[in-house]
Amino acid sequence: MLEQELFYSPAEVADMLSISKRTLLSWENSGKLVPKQHPDDQTKVYTKSDLVKFLPGFKMFNTNWAAEMLTKPIRDFYSIELFAGAGGLALGLEKAGFKAVLLNEIDKDACQTMKTNRPEWDVRHDDIANIDFKPFAGKVDFLSGGFPCQAFSYAGKKLGFEDIRGTLFYQFARAVKEAQPKVFLGENVRGLLKHDNGRTLDTIKEVIRDLGYTLVEPRVLKAVFFMVPQKRERLFLVGIRNDLAQKFKFGWPSPFSRILLLRDALKAGILFPCDVPVSSGQKYPKRKKEILDHVPPGGYWRDLPEDLQKEYMQGSYFLQGGKTGMARRLSYDEPSLTLTCAPAQKQTERCHPEETRPLTVREYARIQTFPDDWHFCGSLSSQYKQIGNAVPVNLAFAMGRSLIRLFNDIEEDIVRESVSDESDPIKQMEFAF
Known part of the structure; x- marks a missing residue:
């Protein structure tokens, strides 16, 4: 049987090919790129041979890195x-x-x-x-x-x-x-x-x-x-x-x-020799935490029960547009979304994948691939801003x-x-x- 790492999830493939998950699904429906079933759990997966047909995939698998x-x-x-x-x-x-x-x-x-x-x-x-x-x-x-x-x-x-x-x-x-x-x-x-x-x-x-x-x-x-x-x-x-x-x-x-995932940033592995160190971070107000407790990994406000959607979104609930950054919980199995100057802004929420809280300073820094011994000075908000603005x-x-x-x-x-x-x-x- 092929090794596990030779299979790529739809989320990974969308990132590799620089397309949306919706586009990937339309490619599946049209026959342009059809996934296989994983031999262990029957989930949709793709292989190297599927992806090298596309230029981004070809470059990744034939890299001079x-x-x-x-x-x-x-x-x-x-x-x-x-x-x-x-x-x-x-x-x-x-x-x-x-x-x-x-x-x-x-x-x-x-x-x-x-x-x-x-x-x-x-x-x-x-x-x-x-x-x-x-x-x-x-x-x-x-x-x-x-x-x-x-x-x-x-x-x-x-x-x-x-x-x-x-x-x-x-x-x-x-x-x-x-x-x-x-x-x-x-x-x-x-x-x-x-x-x-x-x-x-x-x-x-x-x-x-x-x-x-x-x-x-x-x-x-x-x-x-x-x-x-x-x-x-x-x-x-x-x-x-x-x-x-x-x-x-x-x-x-x-x-x-x-493609590296949030798991690679926060857990021991290819980027860091140990799990992310404990550090300071912002906290959610009590009611906001209660609502975000209902959002699954990788989910956002539309994954809430409808009554909580209306409560959280208020007037925005009736407006057009996806607003996919609101009430957003990250997933270990995907790369992080772009970090902003603060992890708990309503329009660009960056909630921890397991715990219902904003990302900490060191989690922020790891996602930006700063080493763990790079110390940030200033107030908590200043530290988030420095990391969020960094290359x-x-x-x-x-x-x-x-x-x-x-x-x-x-x-x-x-x-x-x-x-x-x-x-x-x-x-x-x-x-x-």
């Missing part, structure tokens, strides 16, 4: 990080091999979090507008940051660098202009793609061209493909300085070989490895050219004069 994990920097590559938050992106990039020489963040608690965990990091608690990046020119290789998404004021004209003053992207662009890194990484929400009918991203692309950088076509990465047990999407923008862009190409990271560490690690490969290629070419120059007698004569 293991080879990419061996990526190491051939020298120290120095970096600056802006809008660093609690350090999720910075930690992943550090794991990949980058050496941060400056990290900037305006939130006091987030700065204290980074200083507590990495005393050697130069963390600047300041408004980015107050920082001069010109002293770093020629000294840093890389600059990164998750600049907030803001609209620009167009007044009917095409915008350039000087026209976007007053926005945080302007400050990000100013840092790139002054520090002149070989490569930069911008990170943002998926919504930037269509923000202001696409004009925001078009302006960003124009400014990047003005700065002398070539932008790799932006791509949305789903964290669930990169060893993160969470359905979270982030948009990444990679810019390569024009003197390097024609010669070197950036390769996006390959996916991990399977998942393993997603940042995957991007970091791809960037290190790019830098290794650049560095190896520099070394080859240097050796070639030394062996060229004509060039040696030029140097002599």
Whole structure:
């Protein structure tokens, strides 16, 4: 009999193929993708041979993840990080091999979090507008940051660098202009793609061209493909300085070989050697807990008895729309939904799969793939906010490895050219004069 792990549940397959469960069911009804019955319990399951027919499945089962994990920097590559938050992106990039020489963040608690965990990091608690990046020119290789998404004021004209003053992207662009890194990484929400009918991203692309950088076509990465047990999407923008862009190409990271589940975050296994440690967390009011006690794992408000649906939803009960985040209980057998800045907001509930309570701070952190020894500072609400706003560490690690490969290629070419120059007698004569 085939081993248990060779079977994939409908929930796993929907995540692997980036489709909804409803779409998966319609594929079953149309014959496009028909499940088998599990030999033990007769539940619907799929096998590798079913899934490799689809591009996402093919990529997952034919991944270069293991080879990419061996990526190491051939020298120290120095970096600056802006809008660093609690350090999720910075930690992943550090794991990949980058050496941060400056990290900037305006939130006091987030700065204290980074200083507590990495005393050697130069963390600047300041408004980015107050920082001069010109002293770093020629000294840093890389600059990164998750600049907030803001609209620009167009007044009917095409915008350039000087026209976007007053926005945080302007400050990000100013840092790139002054520090002149070989490569930069911008990170943002998926919504930037269509923000202001696409004009925001078009302006960003124009400014990047003005700065002398070539932008790799932006791509949305789903964290669930990169060893993160969470359905979270982030948009990444990679810019390569024009003197390097024609010669070197950036390769996006390959996916991990399977989808990780909430169980992988909270229990001992592939991500962590032990179950999640006990930590502080928010509590539900008495009546809310009584109502959520009736929601099954993976369920939401529509799984409540009708009288409780009406009581919990109040006027929203009669409105159109799924409102699937309300009264939502997570399931061990699926990835977590995207974490927000608080686990007990009514519109985006994140209830523990077994116990009727919000996720704790350490549970939140594990879902974002922070290590258990990464301590968060500030009030309870501040800690949740820091974690909820972070880039998942393993997603940042995957991007970091791809960037290190790019830098290794650049560095190896520099070394080859240097050796070639030394062996060229004509060039040696030029140097002599």
